[in-house]
Amino acid sequence: MLHGLPRKIRTAFLLQTLLASLAALLGGYLVLLVVKFGLVNTVLQEEAAHYWELHAASPAQPPPNTRHLRGYLLETGGSPLNLPPPLRALQPGFHDLREAGQLVLVDQSPAGRLYLVFLRSQAQWLAFWFGVVPVLLVLLAIYGASWLTYRASHRAVSPLVWLARRVSQWDPRYPDASELAPARLPADVQGEVRQLAAALHGMAGRIGDQVVRERNFTRDASHELRTPLTVIRMACEMAIDAGEEAGPVLQRSLLRIQRAGRDMEALIDALLILAREANIEPQSEWVDVGDVVRREAASAEVGLAGRPLELRLHINAPCLLRVPPQVLHVVVGNLLRNACNYTDAGHVEVEVEADRLVVRDTGIGMSPEALSRVFEPFFRAVPERREGHGLGMPIVHRLCERFGWKIELESEPERGTTATVRFA
Known part of the structure; x- marks a missing residue:
């Protein structure tokens, strides 16, 4: 197959790029999960621990209330009706409230329950910068490196593909290796490919010369054999016609000579046919x-x-x-x-x-x-x-x-x- 090697290289690079892309996407997805449920959870736990330290020093300390973080304190024995409805039924732990668009940490202590609410939109924004953007950069790097490597590989095998295409167009009976002459080789055909082209050029020349010699010998030998065979056949026919009084043994011998001459003439004609071009x-x-x-x-x-x-x-x-x-x-x-x-x-x-x-x-x-x-x-x-x-x-x-x-x-x-x- 002419283009088998380039196709294999292209397929290998496509598979490599695909697998690397899948690995990068999987890694990005894991980063998103870590950002949403790992990083945010850790930050909220640290905020809760810091708040309880402040609360222990001053029970009047209000819960955190910033642009991205909202806190609610349910003191021991207090009514949960003072909490926003989505938070009332939550148990201690980390919760993802998709419908409310919130990530909530419920932290239990002897003084009560602390509800820390983090907006999911902010978590998604963090996940975008810490997950999606790095993945995109990694994919761009992979695609760029794969493309540059493929181009380099393609340039490396292109002389071999050119050589294979030229050899595949040869006529097996008369291989024309003129394009493989050293003076006619493209400039990018160097190294081992140039040595291979030179070897094929020499081999094709020897094959062509041998085919010509074989055909010339078969044609010339067959032509030269016709003359003595014609003489033998005519002399045999004359002997048969003139030797009616000859004995049966001589007659049989003459007939055998005649048949052998005809067989030899048929064989010479067959050899001449084999010596001709296949398209003639x-x-x-x-x-x-x-x-x-x-x-x-x-x-x-x-x-x-x-x-x-x-x-x-x-x-x-x-x-x-x-x-x-x-x-x-x-x-x-x-x-x-x-x-x-x-x-x-x-x-x-x-x-x-x-x-x-x-x-x-x-x-x-x-x-x-x-x-x-x-x-x-x-x-x-x-x-x-x-x-x-x-x-x-x-x-x-x-x-x-x-x-x-x-x-x-x-x-x-x-x-x-x-x-x-x-x-x-």
């Missing part, structure tokens, strides 16, 4: 998979003479594909040859359905380890066998990928192998 469509035509299977089966049966191996064909449904014919011949031919080469006795079945081709044999099979490596170039499941060089299945796999087909292999040792090519 090869020349295609409608091909009946059943016809290709019959032709490749006829070629395979020539090599089965004298072997206890039966080749069975089941064309269950017509299957038409618009592809280069030689591609289908290479795919079917390789699958058939592999099945026949690795089956000493029993049978090889070929089934054609409307959307798939299945080649099933009763041969030696493969272990799970060999099955996982069967599409690797030059890998051979049984190295001691002389058949093949380990290139047939990799070529089949690449051709299937080129045309959007899916090849699946199932195999068990000593029980055979099943190859399925799904065309849809």
Whole structure:
């Protein structure tokens, strides 16, 4: 994901800011409670203690009466009717009279009860300055620090994001690393990111050169092989036409040479298709998979003479594909040859359905380890066998990928192998 790192950083800072804000708000709420029920209560208790000291020295001392504090004294044995109605039923202790807008401390002593009334509005004002204002300042500090830290982090990762975006736009077949050349890098790409860009630039250049060399070699080699193959095929056809009186052994040999030449020409055409760009469509035509299977089966049966191996064909449904014919011949031919080469006795079945081709044999099979490596170039499941060089299945796999087909292999040792090519 291109923007995964910036999104993660942004999310982390948002969560950090949110948690810090919740902590600050909770702290502010606790401060409000402390101011209302702690600070005011403590102040009123100190005022009550001070008043009783004055009252002990002079019983005529009146209760406190200031702008913010109003006091009432109910002497022992006195009538509570002289008190304001909200205070008459109060017991000793601290009380919050929301409807009256008052905070009241009732203090009991042998001389009577002292009622100290503090206005809730004044308590709220104190709570605002001692609770809300500090919380707001803390939140502003948190938001400012988070924003500055986020901007610094964003500037730190922006070169890496730029590099990731450029690399994601590369064509895997031809990675264009020209923007990663040292002279074209932005000024803010420094340090480890610059080293990484230089390494990617060099790697992409080597990959591009290697791809070009591979395609050029495949194209040139395939082109150069056509000339001797054409000569061999024409000479073989002339020998077959002129050798009507030749013995059956010579005739069979000439026919095998002719079929091998045609197979090689089909393989060269398939390699040329693989060497082309993926966006260049090869020349295609409608091909009946059943016809290709019959032709490749006829070629395979020539090599089965004298072997206890039966080749069975089941064309269950017509299957038409618009592809280069030689591609289908290479795919079917390789699958058939592999099945026949690795089956000493029993049978090889070929089934054609409307959307798939299945080649099933009763041969030696493969272990799970060999099955996982069967599409690797030059890998051979049984190295001691002389058949093949380990290139047939990799070529089949690449051709299937080129045309959007899916090849699946199932195999068990000593029980055979099943190859399925799904065309849809």
